[in-house]
Amino acid sequence: MKKRFSLINTALFLVMSLSFAAALTRSPEAAPETHAVRGVFNRIETIEAEEIEEAGKSGFFRIPLPDGIPEESIKVTEEPFNKKLIIEIQGVDDVFFKNNAFSGDISGIADVKYGYSGGVSTVELDTEEVSVYESEFTGDSFYIRVNDIHDVYEKVIAIDAGHCGEDTGSVVYGIEEKKITCSVAEKLKDKLSSENYYVILTASEEENRSEEERAEIVDSCRADLLITVHTGADPDTRVTNGVEAGCSNGLRDLCKQITRRISKACSEKDLGIKDVRYPGVTKFTKVPFVSLKLGYITNRNEAEKMNGGDYQEEAAEAIKEAVTEWFDAEKNG
Numbered sequence: 001m002k003k004r005f006s007l008i009n010t011a012l013f014l015v016m017s018l019s020f021a022a023a024l025t026r027s028p029e030a031a032p033e034t035h036a037v038r039g040v041f042n043r044i045e046t047i048e049a050e051e052i053e054e055a056g057k058s059g060f061f062r063i064p065l066p067d068g069i070p071e072e073s074i075k076v077t078e079e080p081f082n083k084k085l086i087i088e089i090q091g092v093d094d095v096f097f098k099n100n101a102f103s104g105d106i107s108g109i110a111d112v113k114y115g116y117s118g119g120v121s122t123v124e125l126d127t128e129e130v131s132v133y134e135s136e137f138t139g140d141s142f143y144i145r146v147n148d149i150h151d152v153y154e155k156v157i158a159i160d161a162g163h164c165g166e167d168t169g170s171v172v173y174g175i176e177e178k179k180i181t182c183s184v185a186e187k188l189k190d191k192l193s194s195e196n197y198y199v200i201l202t203a204s205e206e207e208n209r210s211e212e213e214r215a216e217i218v219d220s221c222r223a224d225l226l227i228t229v230h231t232g233a234d235p236d237t238r239v240t241n242g243v244e245a246g247c248s249n250g251l252r253d254l255c256k257q258i259t260r261r262i263s264k265a266c267s268e269k270d271l272g273i274k275d276v277r278y279p280g281v282t283k284f285t286k287v288p289f290v291s292l293k294l295g296y297i298t299n300r301n302e303a304e305k306m307n308g309g310d311y312q313e314e315a316a317e318a319i320k321e322a323v324t325e326w327f328d329a330e331k332n333g
Contacts, residue, residue: 089122159228
């Protein structure tokens with residue numbers, strides 16, 4: 001049976017301005033598994049599904065380009081926290097787009113906005129889920145397709161550094177907890193990303209978010225696993241040392257593997273699993289989690305060790321090895 005519907009409603013492109021703030025309005029709702037094909041600035045046109053190949057590459061959303069626009073003038077920025085793709089194109093003004101329609105497949109795209117300012121056109125795609133994209137440049141067109149991360153990657157992992165931004169966490173012996181946790185989180189992200197995993201950080205050393213906001217990010221990407229990274233503190237004795245972890249039900253074996261591997265790689269005492277839910281983002285999400293305390297920052301020797309690049313690298317590698325081994329075992333039954 002033939003399927004048809006329009007890409008963008010009439011009002012979508014009527015409101016144009018030299019300011020990017022004058023963006024266009026929502027596109028109409030589209031039925032799942034159907035193909036939108038063409039919307040024009042001041043009228044609506046539909047095309048039969050069989051004609052999609054003539055309108056552009058099947059499965060892709062098409063942004064037309066004037067002659068002579070180089071591929072280097074197009075920049076795509078992913079904003080996974082906001083479920084957006086931002087496409088900036090230098091050398092294309094609003095007049096061109098008034099006469100040349102966007103077209104193609106909008107599967108996975110909830111909304112399309114357009115703006116023009118300072119010689120740069122911006123096309124903003126709001127996606128239905130946290131997504132990744134693939135694209136192709138053909139000289140007169142830029143094609144982009146949105147893919148759900150779960151359709152592309154084997155697993156989705158969220159990493160939460162216990163303290164970020166202006167929140168330094170514990171500061172002992174002149175060492176900030178966030179310097180340790182953020183560094184290990186970044187290194188762990190790089191290592192896990194080398195596998196077929198999509199890895200997202202809930203915050204960074206420069207930018208912090210509330211625990212509720214972090215949990216919303218974890219939930220929005222429908223993570224398969226959440227790993228939180230902390231250090232321990234025991235100001236009463238300053239002698240306590242070692243790596244320990246807490247976890248949700250079903251992850252005790254993974255938890256044991258992580259503490260065992262960190263203990264071996266970093267010459268740390270293995271304090272094992274604590275049957276507690278550590279404070280932080282885990283309070284606000286039901287995603288399976290492992291909460292790590294890499295060592296005790298109140299123990300001078302351990303604090304200085306954790307603050308070093310070798311420790312951070314070895315700890316991240318130990319966590320990565322345990323996680324990949326656990327997922328492989330799960331996959332292979």
